[in-house]
Amino acid sequence: MIIARSPLRISLGGGGTDLPSYYQDHEGFLIAAAIDKYVYITIHQTFVEEMIVKYAELERVESAQHLQHSIIREAFDLMGLDGRYMEVSSMADIPAGTGLGSSGSFCTALLTALHQYTKNPVDAEHVAEQACHIEIERLGEPIGKQDQYVASFGGANGYHFSKDGKVEVCPIKCSNETLYNLEENLLLFFTGYSRRASSILEIQDNLSRSNDRGMIDNLHYVKQLGKESLAAIESDNLADMGRIMDEHWQHKKSRAPNMSNTQVDEYYAHALKNGAMGGKLVGAGGGGFLMFYTEDRMRLRSAMSDIGLKEVRFQFDYEGSKVISS
Numbered sequence: 001m002i003i004a005r006s007p008l009r010i011s012l013g014g015g016g017t018d019l020p021s022y023y024q025d026h027e028g029f030l031i032a033a034a035i036d037k038y039v040y041i042t043i044h045q046t047f048v049e050e051m052i053v054k055y056a057e058l059e060r061v062e063s064a065q066h067l068q069h070s071i072i073r074e075a076f077d078l079m080g081l082d083g084r085y086m087e088v089s090s091m092a093d094i095p096a097g098t099g100l101g102s103s104g105s106f107c108t109a110l111l112t113a114l115h116q117y118t119k120n121p122v123d124a125e126h127v128a129e130q131a132c133h134i135e136i137e138r139l140g141e142p143i144g145k146q147d148q149y150v151a152s153f154g155g156a157n158g159y160h161f162s163k164d165g166k167v168e169v170c171p172i173k174c175s176n177e178t179l180y181n182l183e184e185n186l187l188l189f190f191t192g193y194s195r196r197a198s199s200i201l202e203i204q205d206n207l208s209r210s211n212d213r214g215m216i217d218n219l220h221y222v223k224q225l226g227k228e229s230l231a232a233i234e235s236d237n238l239a240d241m242g243r244i245m246d247e248h249w250q251h252k253k254s255r256a257p258n259m260s261n262t263q264v265d266e267y268y269a270h271a272l273k274n275g276a277m278g279g280k281l282v283g284a285g286g287g288g289f290l291m292f293y294t295e296d297r298m299r300l301r302s303a304m305s306d307i308g309l310k311e312v313r314f315q316f317d318y319e320g321s322k323v324i325s326s
Helices: 020-026 070-079 102-117 124-138 146-153 176-185 197-209 213-234 238-255 262-272 297-306
Strands: 002-013 028-045 051-054 058-061 086-092 156-161 167-171 186-190 276-281 289-294 310-312 322-325
Touching (some): 002 146, 002 238, 028 146, 086 102, 102 124, 124 146, 146 156, 197 213, 213 238, 238 289, 262 276, 262 289, 262 297, 289 297, 297 310
Antiparallel strands (some): 002 322, 156 167, 186 289
């Protein structure tokens, strides 16, 4: 049996500039970190000719081309595998639709497992680009390249997206103590809402493709905030990064009418009154996890617990997508 895993991720600044509709004309930049919450894929051979796939649903099909699960179907086609005599299963530490990049993590974990199955291991960049090809080009999802790259590489990095689609991965240059403090002072709380990221990103994607001035200016500004966030971390000025995170969220909310809602806004305001220096919904928006930067962790944890929000504690992951058993 082969078991592979890929980490989920949190965006720290510049999110949204990783979509082709933006970076192909203007280049993109963001910072993000992989966390120790994972998507797991298992693959093993069976004694029956059909293919068995287990996720939230159960599929038993003649071959991979008949699968309803689009990512698995396209990954097997890309790898030249028909899936017969195989069983594929997936599990995750955190459900999909919560803003932590689960689709990209799923795709990279699956590809990592398939490369191990075919005895053709490849590097992180190759896996990331294959995952982007599947989700963006083959399936036509209006998403960016952030999730696939963060899941493949792991760590806390800056990502530069060139007009030609190439991605440069730039490790954050700071002390281990700064990274530890950043990790400790970022808190995640589940809002109770889940959503499909592509439904929100489609608005941004369409406006960017039509060269809407408001959207382009918004993304220009958010990209600059991402660079300022990186500079704040690298100069060990984490409090300034928290302030920038708040500014980032205020601009991000204006991209789409369903980016936030009244309840999320109330949660956010409550956090700011109780020790949070800044925060945002992680991922495309619309629901999922609220992330805050605070230097008064006990106060913020108590305040958010009082209004019924569950915290998910995490550490950064530095391994990226990997095979953990074969």
